[in-house]
Amino acid sequence: MKQQWIHAGNAWCALLTLVVLLSPGLVRADENAPGRLMARQATMTSHAPITADHSKFEELKFDPVEQRSFKGPEVTRACLGCHNQASIQFHKTIHWTWRDPISDPERKIGKGGLTVNNFCVAVPSNETRCTSCHAGYGWKDKDFDFNNPETVDCLVCHEQTGEYDKFPTMAGYPAPWIEDPENPGRQLGKEFSSGKVFYAPNWSEVAQSVGRPDRTNCGTCHFYGGGGDAVKHGDLDSSLSNPDKHLDVHMGDKDSGGQEFACIRCHTTKAHDIAGRIYSNPAVMERKSLVENDLQPKIMCESCHTDSPHAAQKMNDHTDRVACQSCHIPTFARVKPTKMWWDWSKAGDKDREPVLDENGKPDYVKKKGEFVWAKDVVPEYHWFNGAMTTTTAEDRIDPTAEVLLQWPIGGRNDPNSRIMPFKVHRGKTPYDPVNNTMALPHLFPTGKDDTTAYWKNFDWRKSLEHGMSYAGVPFSGEYDFVETAFAYPTTHMVAPKDNVVQCEECHSRNGRLANLAGFYMPGRDRVQAIDYLGWAGVAGSVIAVFIHGLLRMLARTRREG
Amino acid sequence: MTQLNMKRIYLYSKFERFWHWVQAVLITLLLVTGFEVHGVYTLFGFERTVDLHATFGISWVILYVFIAFWLVTTGEWKQYIPTTKRLLEVMRYYAFGIFRGQPHPVQKKREAKHNPLQRLTYLGLASVLIPIMLGTGLVYYYYNELTMNDLGLVANLHVAGAFLILMFYVVHVYMTTTGHSLTAHIQAMFTGWEEVEDESQVEDWERADKVDNVTSP
Numbered sequence: 001m002k003q004q005w006i007h008a009g010n011a012w013c014a015l016l017t018l019v020v021l022l023s024p025g026l027v028r029a030d031e032n033a034p035g036r037l038m039a040r041q042a043t044m045t046s047h048a049p050i051t052a053d054h055s056k057f058e059e060l061k062f063d064p065v066e067q068r069s070f071k072g073p074e075v076t077r078a079c080l081g082c083h084n085q086a087s088i089q090f091h092k093t094i095h096w097t098w099r100d101p102i103s104d105p106e107r108k109i110g111k112g113g114l115t116v117n118n119f120c121v122a123v124p125s126n127e128t129r130c131t132s133c134h135a136g137y138g139w140k141d142k143d144f145d146f147n148n149p150e151t152v153d154c155l156v157c158h159e160q161t162g163e164y165d166k167f168p169t170m171a172g173y174p175a176p177w178i179e180d181p182e183n184p185g186r187q188l189g190k191e192f193s194s195g196k197v198f199y200a201p202n203w204s205e206v207a208q209s210v211g212r213p214d215r216t217n218c219g220t221c222h223f224y225g226g227g228g229d230a231v232k233h234g235d236l237d238s239s240l241s242n243p244d245k246h247l248d249v250h251m252g253d254k255d256s257g258g259q260e261f262a263c264i265r266c267h268t269t270k271a272h273d274i275a276g277r278i279y280s281n282p283a284v285m286e287r288k289s290l291v292e293n294d295l296q297p298k299i300m301c302e303s304c305h306t307d308s309p310h311a312a313q314k315m316n317d318h319t320d321r322v323a324c325q326s327c328h329i330p331t332f333a334r335v336k337p338t339k340m341w342w343d344w345s346k347a348g349d350k351d352r353e354p355v356l357d358e359n360g361k362p363d364y365v366k367k368k369g370e371f372v373w374a375k376d377v378v379p380e381y382h383w384f385n386g387a388m389t390t391t392t393a394e395d396r397i398d399p400t401a402e403v404l405l406q407w408p409i410g411g412r413n414d415p416n417s418r419i420m421p422f423k424v425h426r427g428k429t430p431y432d433p434v435n436n437t438m439a440l441p442h443l444f445p446t447g448k449d450d451t452t453a454y455w456k457n458f459d460w461r462k463s464l465e466h467g468m469s470y471a472g473v474p475f476s477g478e479y480d481f482v483e484t485a486f487a488y489p490t491t492h493m494v495a496p497k498d499n500v501v502q503c504e505e506c507h508s509r510n511g512r513l514a515n516l517a518g519f520y521m522p523g524r525d526r527v528q529a530i531d532y533l534g535w536a537g538v539a540g541s542v543i544a545v546f547i548h549g550l551l552r553m554l555a556r557t558r559r560e561g
Numbered sequence: 562m563t564q565l566n567m568k569r570i571y572l573y574s575k576f577e578r579f580w581h582w583v584q585a586v587l588i589t590l591l592l593v594t595g596f597e598v599h600g601v602y603t604l605f606g607f608e609r610t611v612d613l614h615a616t617f618g619i620s621w622v623i624l625y626v627f628i629a630f631w632l633v634t635t636g637e638w639k640q641y642i643p644t645t646k647r648l649l650e651v652m653r654y655y656a657f658g659i660f661r662g663q664p665h666p667v668q669k670k671r672e673a674k675h676n677p678l679q680r681l682t683y684l685g686l687a688s689v690l691i692p693i694m695l696g697t698g699l700v701y702y703y704y705n706e707l708t709m710n711d712l713g714l715v716a717n718l719h720v721a722g723a724f725l726i727l728m729f730y731v732v733h734v735y736m737t738t739t740g741h742s743l744t745a746h747i748q749a750m751f752t753g754w755e756e757v758e759d760e761s762q763v764e765d766w767e768r769a770d771k772v773d774n775v776t777s778p
Contacts (some may be wrong), residue, residue: 522598538727
């Protein structure tokens, strides 16, 4: 029974007992909303306790001098000594293959395939830079051996010292030990072009620290996608390493009222396979709560909160068509600015000086082109059934319109689709105007004698020719830049209930959902004819009675006068 | 206006007055909240106004059931049997006679409290417009449970009906001033007693067959 019946019933009882009391029915029981209670129950038990103290294992006590020559696989070998299934499991996951495990392999979907984005475009021929985010060691070109168990990087996900860094341009390896000539036994460090100095890890220390991944482990890569902190996703950046409840109710620290969830609390993991959306594949095929299926991943809001989480029934009426995120994530990039526009066609101008925006972010980098950054961004809203389109370098594109490189799939008439918030990153990206395909640039120089890398030679034609031939994709030799859009579902940075999107932000003329057509939404939609006729009728009635009354008054004055 | 002998007659029983005024309050609140839902202005905020609108609307549904029951069991429904007899005279009165101080062509009587124009209006209201509003309102409210594909038709009907109710509301309130004094009709709706000119007899065509069940003072 909906609560307005109860309110109305109360009101009538009150009326009938001659107490004039029309309950407005606004007493909210949010604190005990069904969805909160369900979620609290679902997350009451913590992970099984860890039964091994890795700092006690002799296998992980490396000789302090000997370990200076370590590159990484030495530690993995030690891990595999006990965890002998770990690499076998990990090799099957997308974190290792960078390939979509479900779609047709012929389409080569994935970073390890030919998928194109409008950030740094694509991995092939740029491996040494890009694979600093690969959970492995040594993927420097297409000859990398994906079957070697010892090149899995266990540490990047499991170490807990926070002092394990992969060098940005060394194909996944941390910086090597370089002895400081002035301080023997001390490291000199290896400087990256940004100025940051990287040091070889203390392998014993990091290996002995291992545990379940926390937010910082996942964030090592996922917070820095697109070449820097907060660049890519908008809802994932280093502010989520130590957020308060205001930034994310689930990950926020306990002191601020949050739950201190690690990523894997929702991205539940089985045998190193981490739950989540992978390219076109939804995170889960069916939205069910744990009450309905307790073995499913906890990746959906409904998993713990159910599909009727609100105390107010009218709110629950939304959940079949509106994703929870649409109301509960009012804006993304709330702490750190994210990139919204990236125009590669402007790159290469050695005379242009970058201008810093109000957040201190540069609008220009010679190597990369022109940027627009934004903070606290209102998302775009689209119908979404959990799947996304993906564009590879082999797909034909239509350059006469904005090319939707990655775009939500779904629609108003698809019962599995809901309205979902997205960060849409737009820009101008190189393409082949003869073949009508996206073009893959060779950006990162493989060495001092690299004559084609854009970031060394600033020659698009050479860069694209090398990139395309390296990837084995036909290239006409012609290039131009096309407007592209790349959408990311906005799903992190869930705000406290007091900060949710207010009803009228969508239920209004030019609200957040103004672009979604094909259905009637109260407060937004109207039939103009009804409104015009209606107001004309009302105005006519008012004028008519006014004139009638006036005439009565005049007539009466005349009669009596 | 010629001063005739006035007599007081008891026209509106307690329950009739009760439902009239509760309905008046509910309609007022429903118009105010409903047009806010429609996006005409901001008053309570969308969430609150939707909640209020639904509560008032359901209150009206409950009230309407009681009104219908009362009309049927008391036989008062016969007051609403439509007629065209003297309809033109009534219209002519409001168009012309009223300005000349002429008496109303159809006097209110216990057995016939509504003139032919009122009968038509109230019958249309009670049997067509209000059921449409309550019906579309309930469908609107139970949209999800009814697993409908689109709200458009129901919502637009509901909006169109709301305009008609608002038009009625304006005219109805104005018409209360057309008694022998400006507030005579309104007073009658509070007290139940209406002052009417003591002259004509109730004619047969106007007489409701049986109004015995109506509570007498």
